[in-house]
Structures are given as structure tokens and as C-alpha cells.
Amino acid sequence: MQRLQEKDYFKTSDIALCAALCCYGYQVEAVDKQNVSKAFFLICRDEQLDGLIQQYFIHQLKVEPLGFFNFLKEIKTRIYNI
Numbered sequence: 001m002q003r004l005q006e007k008d009y010f011k012t013s014d015i016a017l018c019a020a021l022c023c024y025g026y027q028v029e030a031v032d033k034q035n036v037s038k039a040f041f042l043i044c045r046d047e048q049l050d051g052l053i054q055q056y057f058i059h060q061l062k063v064e065p066l067g068f069f070n071f072l073k074e075i076k077t078r079i080y081n082i
Helices: 015-023 049-057 065-081
Strands: 009-012 028-032 040-044
Touching: 009 028, 015 040, 015 049, 015 065, 028 065
Parallel strands: none
Antiparallel strands: 009 040, 028 040
16 A cells, blocks of 8 residues: 655645535545544645635635535545545
């Protein structure tokens, strides 16, 4: 089994950001639940990721609402059922 290299992944606990990035084709590669009070999501880095994250935080990232909602439910399922 290959270990995840931290430098190759973006790590966040922001579930809405993860759902928004999923709308752009990104996948949550792993969920780190070592901290019992917070889950962290790992997403593979590429050259576009930082720009999308910046757009998210300055309220300029547009997503399809139903897709966002479905990804949000999917991510919550991964938190609580794995």
C-alpha cells in the first residue's frame, strides 16, 4: 500500500469547500478522522486547485446547486459511516 505524501494533497476541514471542489471534478481522496472533534479531507493537488480555493474564499466560485448539495451529502456520509 502506497502512503499518501502530504505535499501532494490539499488538507482542509471545510466541508463546503470540499463539496465545491468536487463540483469541479476533484475527489476527496481520504478522510483523516484522527482528531475526534474534526475530520480533515485530502484532495489531490494540481495547478488549478489553488486558484479555485482562492475564488471560493473571495465568493467568486460558481457551482451547480444540486450537484453541490449531493456532494455535501456524499462527504457527510463518508465522515459518519467510515
